[in-house]
Each structure stands twice: as structure tokens, then as C-alpha cells.
Amino acid sequence: MYxxxxxxxxxxxxxxxxxxxxxxxxxxELKCAxxxxxxxxxxxxxxxxxxxSPSVKMSEVLKNAKAEKDGFIIVSEAYYEGEN
Amino acid sequence: MxxxxxxxxxxxxxxxxxxxxxxxxxIKRIKEKDENINSFITVCVDTARENAKCADELFxxxxxxxxxxxxxxxxxxxxxxxILTTAGSKMLSRYVPFYDAFAYECLKNExxxxxGKNNMDEFGMGASNDTSFYGDxxxxxxxxxxxxxxxxxxxxxxxxGMAVYSIASDTGGSIRLPxxxxxxxxxxxxxGAVSRRGLIAHSSLLDRVGVMTTTVSDVAAVFDCINRxxxxxxxxxxxxxxxxxxxxxxxxxxxxxGIVPGVFxxxxxxxxxxxxxxxxxxxxxxxxxxxxxxxxxxKADSVYSIISTSDAASNLTRYDSVxxxxxxxxxxxxxxxxxGDEARMRILLGNAVLTSExxxxxxxxxxxxxxxxxxxxxRAFSEFDLLLTPAAYHTAPLKEEISEKLTDEFxxxxxxxxxxxxxxxxxxxxxxLPLGLQIIGRAMGEDAILRAAYAFEDAKKDEIYIxxxxxxxx
Numbered sequence: 001m002y003x004x005x006x007x008x009x010x011x012x013x014x015x016x017x018x019x020x021x022x023x024x025x026x027x028x029e030l031k032c033a034x035x036x037x038x039x040x041x042x043x044x045x046x047x048x049x050x051x052x053s054p055s056v057k058m059s060e061v062l063k064n065a066k067a068e069k070d071g072f073i074i075v076s077e078a079y080y081e082g083e084n
Numbered sequence: 085m086x087x088x089x090x091x092x093x094x095x096x097x098x099x100x101x102x103x104x105x106x107x108x109x110x111i112k113r114i115k116e117k118d119e120n121i122n123s124f125i126t127v128c129v130d131t132a133r134e135n136a137k138c139a140d141e142l143f144x145x146x147x148x149x150x151x152x153x154x155x156x157x158x159x160x161x162x163x164x165x166x167i168l169t170t171a172g173s174k175m176l177s178r179y180v181p182f183y184d185a186f187a188y189e190c191l192k193n194e195x196x197x198x199x200g201k202n203n204m205d206e207f208g209m210g211a212s213n214d215t216s217f218y219g220d221x222x223x224x225x226x227x228x229x230x231x232x233x234x235x236x237x238x239x240x241x242x243x244x245g246m247a248v249y250s251i252a253s254d255t256g257g258s259i260r261l262p263x264x265x266x267x268x269x270x271x272x273x274x275x276g277a278v279s280r281r282g283l284i285a286h287s288s289l290l291d292r293v294g295v296m297t298t299t300v301s302d303v304a305a306v307f308d309c310i311n312r313x314x315x316x317x318x319x320x321x322x323x324x325x326x327x328x329x330x331x332x333x334x335x336x337x338x339x340x341x342g343i344v345p346g347v348f349x350x351x352x353x354x355x356x357x358x359x360x361x362x363x364x365x366x367x368x369x370x371x372x373x374x375x376x377x378x379x380x381x382x383k384a385d386s387v388y389s390i391i392s393t394s395d396a397a398s399n400l401t402r403y404d405s406v407x408x409x410x411x412x413x414x415x416x417x418x419x420x421x422x423x424g425d426e427a428r429m430r431i432l433l434g435n436a437v438l439t440s441e442x443x444x445x446x447x448x449x450x451x452x453x454x455x456x457x458x459x460x461x462x463r464a465f466s467e468f469d470l471l472l473t474p475a476a477y478h479t480a481p482l483k484e485e486i487s488e489k490l491t492d493e494f495x496x497x498x499x500x501x502x503x504x505x506x507x508x509x510x511x512x513x514x515x516x517l518p519l520g521l522q523i524i525g526r527a528m529g530e531d532a533i534l535r536a537a538y539a540f541e542d543a544k545k546d547e548i549y550i551x552x553x554x555x556x557x558x
Contacts (some may be wrong), residue, residue: 001436001440002435002439002440003434004432005434007432007436007439008432010435010439011420011428011431011432012396012404013269013420013421013423013428013431013432013433014421014422016425016428019428019432021433022211022398023433024427025284026429026433027433029321030386030389030390030393030433030436030437030446031440031446033386033387033446033450034382034383034386035383035386035387035390035449035450035453076355
């Protein structure tokens with residue numbers, strides 16, 4: 001983890017009064033964000049429990065290595081195609 | 085309910101008023117009112133008058149469309165060729181783009197009259213319009229209260245009758261929250277429906293260009309004009325677009341509406357009561373209303389924070405204070421100090437997310453979560469046509485209550501799921517302030533949202549809009 005001072009340098013900023021403390025508080029909040037543990041296992045669980053068909057297309061896309069590799073836009077397009 | 089655009093279009097077509105006269109009336113209003121409200125950063129009087137003359141000519145030749153001659157404004161993060169575009173930041177206080185944003189281009193071609201650029205939270209970062217380098221925007225309904233943000237300038241201008249419609253942007257609720265606080269109507273379209281070419285980026289994975297007006301049919305009229313594929317925007321969705329204005333009056337009989345109990349119950353008591361009454365209206369109009377679970381809804385806020393800060397850190401690196409330096413020489417020193425406190429904080433947090441070894445994958449986890457949230461909604465929409473929530477916990481908060489009462493928790497989930505959502509008035513609090521309703525639809529399902537909104541507006545028109553205000557009538 002970069003320090004506040006290192007991040008300032010990285011961002012091209014001069015220090016501002018009171019900012020360091022605010023940054024530390026906000027970063028603590030952000031890094032403790034309530035996310036799922038993430039990863040494939042959990043995603044598969046959600047899909048396995050899903051008895052409704054429209055998600056199937058999405059799950060196929062997610063399992064597709066190309067979509068994983070090429071990023072979110074491809075997933076996004078498939079999502080719209082599924083809807084329409 | 086007849087929209088303001090339709091009313092004005094008829095007056096202009098019948099020759100009751102010329103576009104030039106109409107434009108002068110709006111310029112006068114801006115001059116009289118905006119000194120206090122501060123909803124405009126730049127007012128383009130000369131451009132408006134030139135546009136008005138051209139529009140009058142179109143009416144004379146019988147070539148006018150329904151948006152011809154209608155006075156409008158743009159949020160100041162939409163590029164305008166030859167006109168200052170600041171995004172509410174000192175960093176861009178001298179930036180004059182060399183091209184027009186796609187949405188503005190569409191409306192220019194229709195002959196709308198461009199009045200100026202609306203104030204906003206810096207780079208769209210904020211929910212109360214108090215982070216702009218150009219000063220706070222006041223809520224015209226009560227100057228002690230926030231107009232919401234980041235499109236607070238657009239909401240305030242519409243609410244005070246200083247424009248008929250405004251094009252704005254929404255990243256995590258930036259159109260819908262100000263609409264709720266100023267008693268106006270705001271549509272955040274599906275991600276990819278409206279081209280973002282010319283929009284100054286805040287978060288590329290979340291930003292959308294949308295419409296703010298004072299009636300539902302006005303939203304439909306403007307949205308239909310800008311809802312088109314743009315080959316120069318790689319996120320622009322291809323395919324045939326539905327014309328929403330044509331189906332507005334089709335009613336909502338048989339529509340299935342879902343409410344998310346765990347979500348709306350967090351709202352203030354007064355908001356909840358008003359929301360329940362709104363649900364009764366939807367039932368009365370022939371829709372069925374029942375509960376639905378969106379289990380990942382509560383995670384959307386965290387996902388939003390991680391994605392938007394890290395996107396902002398990447399997008400704002402281009403402002404290096406050399407080409408885009410602030411307005412004075414002391415900011416052109418190679419130190420990127422043209423950013424306000426909020427923008428700086430988000431850049432620092434975003435860089436922390438992107439570089440942290442300890443939490444490597446925070447961004448990746450957020451993106452995975454985003455997909456799960458989308459799927460959650462997709463499952464709900466396999467059974468329901470629309471989802472409803474209040475747009476905000478409370479009415480517009482007093483400036484001193486912002487940190488305690490302002491929240492966009494209802495708004496970030498549809499943002500993260502890339503779904504279209506509209507905020508419109510659903511009634512008033514005891515102290516006479518508007519309470520907002522959010523209608524969420526399927527991807528590219530703006531027609532269903534607007535149909536439901538129109539039916540609700542028609543049933544409740546005497547109870548949801550400010551009476552005697554210039555936001556109604558012309």
C-alpha cells in the first residue's frame with residue numbers, strides 16, 4: 001500500500017491541510033467495502049441456484065474465456081443482446 | 085398530461101409567439117433569477133438569439149420539428165464547440181472544446197435554442213452541488229436546501245423556469261437525485277443508449293448522458309432525439325431503438341411492478357407513506373405490484389465507490405495543468421492543483437485502489453460484483469416489467485444536514501447494473517417539498533419506464549407538481 005505522501009507524488013499534488021486524515025478515514029472505509037468474497041465459485045453458486053432462464057446466456061458468456069480476457073464491454077454487449 | 089414542449093410547439097406553429105420572443109423571455113428569467121440560484125456557469129445570449137432566428141426561419145418554411153425553437157441548456161461537462169466547458173472545475177476554467185458533444189449535435193440539428201451551460205459538482209463528483217469551482221447552486225424551492233447533484237444546476241434551472249429541458253449526465257444518481265430534490269423529471273438511460281462522445285469523463289464504466297425536464301412527455305420527446313447509435317462511441321449500443329413518445333399513452337394495464345422491501349423501508353417515514361400511496365395509484369391503473377428480492381442491492385454502493393474512484397483517477401490524469409491548467413498562472417506550474425478537494429480525494433483514493441498491493445484485486449472484485457448485481461436484476465426482470473423505489477430517503481436536505489441526510493443509496497444499484505431509471509415527483513412532504521419516485525426498467529426498456537411514468541403523472545398531475553410555479557406552463 002502506498003502512503004498518502006507517495007500517492008500525492010503519484011497524483012501530482014501538493015499536500016493540503018487536513019487531507020491526510022480524511023484520506024486515511026475514507027481509504028479505511030473503501031478497503032473494508034462489503035463485497036462478496038468474489039471469484040468464480042461464488043458466481044457459480046448464484047447461477048446454480050438460479051432457476052430462471054434469462055441468466056443462462058450471461059453465464060455462458062462469463063464462462064467464455066474470450067469475454068473474461070477482453071473485458072467488460074463484451075460482457076456488456078451480450079447482456080443487451082440477452083435483453084432484446 | 086400535455087408536456088411543455090408540445091404546448092410551446094403549438095404556440096410557435098400557430099404564430100402566437102415567435103422563437104425569438106420565447107428566447108428573450110428565457111434570457112430575461114435567467115438574468116432576473118440566476119444571480120441568486122447560480123445554476124448557470126456560462127449564459128450564451130448571442131448563440132441563443134442566433135439559434136432563435138434560425139428556428140423562426142424553419143417555422144416560416146414549414147420545416148420545424150417538435151424540438152425546434154425550444155430553449156434548452158447543457159450540463160457543463162458536455163462539450164460545446166467554441167464555448168467554454170469547465171465541468172465545474174478550475175482545471176478546465178479556460179477549456180474551449182473544438183467539437184460538440186453527440187447529444188448536443190442531435191438537438192442542434194433539431195433547431196433547439198441553446199441558452200447556456202449549467203453549474204455542476206466538479207467533474208460530476210458530488211451529490212449536493214457544493215463542489216463546483218463556480219460556487220454552490222441553490223435550490224429554487226428553498227434556497228437553504230441543496231438542489232442535489234451533480235446535475236444540480238440543470239435541476240435548479242428547470243425548476244425555476246430558466247430552461248425547458250437540460251441534457252445532463254448520471255454516474256451514480258447525478259440526474260435522478262437533483263430531479264427528486266427540485267421537483268423535476270430526470271431520465272438516466274441504459275448504459276450505451278445515448279452516445280457519450282463529448283462528455284467529459286468521470287467514470288467510463290458508469291457515466292451516462294440523460295435528460296432532465298419538467299414533465300414525462302418532454303423527457304420522451306428529447307430522449308427520442310438523442311437515443312441513437314453513434315459509431316464514434318465504442319460503448320454505443322447498436323440496433324433499432326424504440327420511439328418512446330409513440331407508446332406513452334398505452335397505459336400500464338397488466339404490467340408487473342416489483343418493489344424491493346428491504347430497500348424502500350430505509351426511507352424516511354414521510355417518504356414511505358408517499359411511496360405506498362404511489363403504489364396504490366399504479367395498482368389502480370391496472371398494474372400488479374408485488375415484492376421482489378434483489379439480494380445484492382446493498383453492495384452496489386461499495387462497488388460504485390471502488391469503480392468510480394479508480395476510473396476517475398485514470399480519466400483525470402490527462403489534466404496535467406499544462407494543456408488544461410487552471411485559470412491563473414500560479415496553477416500552471418506543473419502541480420496539478422487546479423482540482424478541488426473532492427476531486428483530489430477521489431483521485432487519491434482511486435490511485436490507492438489501483439496500486440494497493442495489500443488489496444490487489446479490489447477493482448477486479450468490484451467488477452465481478454458488478455456482474456453479479458446485473459444478474460440479480462436480470463432475474464428480477466424475468467418476472468417483472470419495472471421496479472419502483474423512492475428516489476431519495478428524504479426531501480432536499482438543508483445545507484447543514486447534507487452529511488447526515490443526503491444519500492444516493494437507492495440510485496447506485498441501477499447505475500452499477502447499467503439499467504435505465506427515471507426519477508419524477510410522487511408527492512409532497514408536509515413542508516411542501518417534492519418527494520421523488522424512481523422507476524427502473526430493463527436494459528433498453530425506456531419505453532416501459534416512460535409509459536408507467538406518464539400514466540402515473542396523468543393520474544396525479546394535480547398533486548405532484550409545484551402549483552403556480554414557472555416550471556409548469558411556459
